[in-house]
Amino acid sequence: MRNLIDRLKIYNKNHYFVVLISILVINFFFYSDSYAESNALVADLSKSNISINTDFNGASLLLFGSIAGEEGDDIIVIISGPSSEIITRKKSKISGIWVNSNSIKWKNAPSFYQIFTTNPLSEIANIDVLRSLAVGTEFLNLRYEKFDDVETKSYLDWRRALTRNMKSASLWKTNEKTIQVIRGALFRAEVALPANITTGDYEVRIIHFRNGRFIAEDKTAIAVKKAGFSAIIYHLAHEYSIFYGIFAIAFAVFAGWLAATIFQRP
Amino acid sequence: MYIYFPIAEISLNLFIVIGLGGFIGFLSGLFGVGGGFLMTPLLIFLGIPAPVAVATEANQIVASSVSGVMAHWRRKNVDFKMGTVLLLGGLVGSSLGVLLFALLEKIGQLDLVIKLSYVFFLGIIGILMLWESVRTYIRSRKSEFYRRKLHDHNWLHGLPFKMRFRRSKLYISALVPFSIAAFVGVLSAIMGVGGGFIMVPAMIYLLGMPTSVVIGTSLFQIIFVTANVTLLQSVQTQTVDFLLAGTLLFGAVIGAQVGTRFGGMLRGEQLRGLLALIVLLVSIRIGYELIAMPLDLFSSEMVK
Numbered sequence: 001m002r003n004l005i006d007r008l009k010i011y012n013k014n015h016y017f018v019v020l021i022s023i024l025v026i027n028f029f030f031y032s033d034s035y036a037e038s039n040a041l042v043a044d045l046s047k048s049n050i051s052i053n054t055d056f057n058g059a060s061l062l063l064f065g066s067i068a069g070e071e072g073d074d075i076i077v078i079i080s081g082p083s084s085e086i087i088t089r090k091k092s093k094i095s096g097i098w099v100n101s102n103s104i105k106w107k108n109a110p111s112f113y114q115i116f117t118t119n120p121l122s123e124i125a126n127i128d129v130l131r132s133l134a135v136g137t138e139f140l141n142l143r144y145e146k147f148d149d150v151e152t153k154s155y156l157d158w159r160r161a162l163t164r165n166m167k168s169a170s171l172w173k174t175n176e177k178t179i180q181v182i183r184g185a186l187f188r189a190e191v192a193l194p195a196n197i198t199t200g201d202y203e204v205r206i207i208h209f210r211n212g213r214f215i216a217e218d219k220t221a222i223a224v225k226k227a228g229f230s231a232i233i234y235h236l237a238h239e240y241s242i243f244y245g246i247f248a249i250a251f252a253v254f255a256g257w258l259a260a261t262i263f264q265r266p
Numbered sequence: 267m268y269i270y271f272p273i274a275e276i277s278l279n280l281f282i283v284i285g286l287g288g289f290i291g292f293l294s295g296l297f298g299v300g301g302g303f304l305m306t307p308l309l310i311f312l313g314i315p316a317p318v319a320v321a322t323e324a325n326q327i328v329a330s331s332v333s334g335v336m337a338h339w340r341r342k343n344v345d346f347k348m349g350t351v352l353l354l355g356g357l358v359g360s361s362l363g364v365l366l367f368a369l370l371e372k373i374g375q376l377d378l379v380i381k382l383s384y385v386f387f388l389g390i391i392g393i394l395m396l397w398e399s400v401r402t403y404i405r406s407r408k409s410e411f412y413r414r415k416l417h418d419h420n421w422l423h424g425l426p427f428k429m430r431f432r433r434s435k436l437y438i439s440a441l442v443p444f445s446i447a448a449f450v451g452v453l454s455a456i457m458g459v460g461g462g463f464i465m466v467p468a469m470i471y472l473l474g475m476p477t478s479v480v481i482g483t484s485l486f487q488i489i490f491v492t493a494n495v496t497l498l499q500s501v502q503t504q505t506v507d508f509l510l511a512g513t514l515l516f517g518a519v520i521g522a523q524v525g526t527r528f529g530g531m532l533r534g535e536q537l538r539g540l541l542a543l544i545v546l547l548v549s550i551r552i553g554y555e556l557i558a559m560p561l562d563l564f565s566s567e568m569v570k
Binding site: 052053054055056057058084085086087088089090091092096097098099100103105111158161162164165166168195196198226229230231233234237238241242244245246247248249251252253255256257259260261263264 | 268507
């Protein structure tokens, strides 16, 4: 019996030893790892799922994280929504009335594109750096389909019009000076998503700059989904459209009958 | 308090939507009209996509017409035989209207056609009603005795498929009410209205129906036309927002009751004159949008 206890003690000693070695080894790896990536950037969101239920009126969330940075470093955050087809139309005056004449169909435009920054974009990095990192809607590589007699030389007008229209719908936007960096180590940004966002997967890119140079980038995502009663109605309308239509009619007939019965005058 | 409408995909203040329903319901109770010609433009003005506004309004009109027809039914003011001919025409017309709607949307001219229809038809009806009510007002002042013939005979009465409509005291070709209803059905589907504001004058002046059965019969056929539009739009474009229709309905039902009570205090030609002014104002307002230089010549729209 005693022999056994001794053996266990020895075993335990060995065990401690193994654990100690492992910790040192792991520590070493960790240390070297963090040493190699001195520009480590870690970011997260307070919410990565957004539910659009019947009480939805936009969402606000907190984006936060840490950088291995210095005082005066900059952060740019880009949230881009699922790509969509967008038709841009131009009106012309035809016999005194404004009529849609020409149009262009963008094949892969982001339904949402908002930039959040610590400082004005032009102060963070020069345009070549921004272009190489694809920061800004002007650097989106949009494919398009021309209709009618849209001339290629007027392409820029159309491109600007798209940006202008999306901006006025608050879907494409640059929110400068909306990120705070605390002691060059932590950053936070309050992000407000408008009520007219589409459902789908949103990509969030977080980019760290120092003196106009790219340091590091991290990515995360937001999933926007319809939920609850709102999701049920949407689902029924799209998957069981005949029954949905019949139900909508039946409900209207019932409501009309009920109203007439309640308010019936003797 | 905001509410997100899942098909319209827009968040609106619940009280504004109920209030809008109540206001239009009040006017419809006051004047005895459906109110679609006011509701649909206002929904679009609130930011609801035109296809959703038109299809949802059709759904709401089903309810207000059912509610309205019941009072007329009790008083036996519905000509069911005429109503059936009209609704058959209305079903054909509104089905064509829904197809035309989809086509216009595809080529990007839906907005224009909706606006032009509003300007043209509301303009004509508004002017006619205003003229009629001013004339009646002047006559009543002069207290001149005036009597109209039951109806005038014209070439419309020479067409084939003659039918006898006892309730309406008419013996006319079924083709006439059928075609009128088909035409109004097309407009109903495109404009998001019941079409009563065209149907009622057409029944009185073109068909020569007695005024007593006109409104009940018109409401009766509007139920079927708007139900048809609701069903076809549900299947074809999935643009019927059930939650929006229900919310508007809630306000409209209460507003209509208040409106009906107020309506009793005003004289017929005063009511018609007031309605004519509202109709003309809507027509002019929408006409102005077509003529005025847009703030931005370009507009962008996401494709579903």
